[in-house]
Amino acid sequence: MKRTKIALALTFAFSSLFLTACHDDDDTPAAQQQTYVSESVYSKDIVDAAASIKVMTYNMQNVQGQTAQATAMVLFPKVTQPADGYRMVVWEHGTVGVGDSCAPSNNLIHPRFKILAESLLAAGYVIVAPDYEGLGTPGIHPYLNLSSAAKSALSAVQAAKDHYGKQLNGDWMSVGQSQGGHASLGTAEYANTDASYKGAVAGAPASSLGKIILEVAPAALANIEAQEIAANVPLAYRTSVDTYATLLAYAALTGVGIKAYEPRFNYQDIFQSRAKSLSEYAEGTTGDNGLCLDNENDASLSLIEKFKADIIQYLTDNPDQKVMDYPGLDSTVFATNETVQKFLVNNQPATKRIDKPVYVVQGTADTNVPYPITKALVENLQALGSPSVTLDPVIGASHTQAIVCRNQEVYSFIQANMPAKTNVTPDTSILDASSNPQCTGNF
Secondary structure, three states: OHHHHHHHHHHHHHHHHHHHHHHHHOOOOHHHOOOEEEEEEOOOOOOOOEEEEEEEEEEEEOOOOOEEEEEEEEEEEOOOOOOOOEEEEEEEOOOOEOOHHHOHHHOOOOHHHHHHHHHHHHHOOEEEEEOOOOOOOOOOOOOOOHHHHHHHHHHHHHHHHHHHHHHEEEEEEEEEEOHHHHHHHHHHHHOOOOOOEEEEEEEOOOOOHHHHHHHHHHHHHHHHHHHHHHOOOOHHHOHHHHHHHHHHHHHHHHHHHHHOOOOOOOHHHHEOHHHHHHHHHHHOOOOOOOOEOOOOOOHHHEHHHHHHHHHHHHHHHOOOOOHHHOOOEOHHHHHHOHHHHHHHHHOOOOOOOOOOOEEEEEEOOOOOOOHHHHHHHHHHHHHOOOOOEEEEEEOOOOOOOHHHHOHHHHHHHHHHHOOOOOOOOOOHHHHOOOOOHHHHOOO
């Protein structure tokens, strides 16, 4: 009997070792591994209502189907924790670029985010702000990849729950602007059956990039340019020039993002010869060192500025030409390239019913994501049977203004669908950002 017990013990021990070895050799999906990895203190900036700001590293499944590390900022409020734990709001940021230096956790906190962050923290919410896959961590950031953005958010939420435990209630919502609006809708789609997920806010959500570039932009920019020429607006200050430069920058980032999972894709092919070398600034030499969309310290090191400067030079040398005559994108290749078309179809948000409440904020003067594009997106969500989708047009607001102008409404939407349960109301001056320069100025 004693020998039998020893034999059984040895059998179980060897079986355990064998299974462990097999597990180590297996490429286990991120969801089956520990999501939380580590955290460090964020010290580049402050948010007055935050008790702490950490940079959390976590595991997620990347676009190659492999486990990869990503980072997110985690902001805890000074407000006393509710008995059942803090609720979470995931902030999904707008376009910054694909280079690691562009990651929000490697920079000062953007003023647009800070306005909402102060409001939410003052009410007692915890904020989790993912950098997204490949931003601040090795690998190319898959820009505007709906699945990647959603998994960046879902894995960050799971990592926060794993690490902070009972400090968190478990309920959460997502909020995003531009690329982040696209990401927030993607998050809502992927979290649709998650009972702890309570809804989404999407500000000027990126969508229908192909339609904007090939159909909407040419007519809209021609109209704007005609008005600017009539008013003798200098080239450097024309909205038409700035907007087309921005759209070309988006296209370059999109091409690099496709390369993240299609390494053989040559994104330079979608540009005409004059713009090919400019598009390469998006990727840099490694995919981790590309130029950021904007650069407040040195505009010449901004991706938009690279395109803008060349557009201005072209129009200066060719005064009889218009902004859309600039040889940027190769429209024929862009419209027919199978890889590009597959990307545009697979990563269009709002193609599936979303059962959670959705609040969409859109400026009517937005030239990056025009109002009719977002209106059609909302109508499609409603036609799919989504029970609670609201479109809030912000009259006269530009691409980056709308969500700031509606800061109080965004806050109220979150409180209505996921009350903070802290019995604290932020000061009205914090909530109402309608007079803030980010809302009233030209940003």
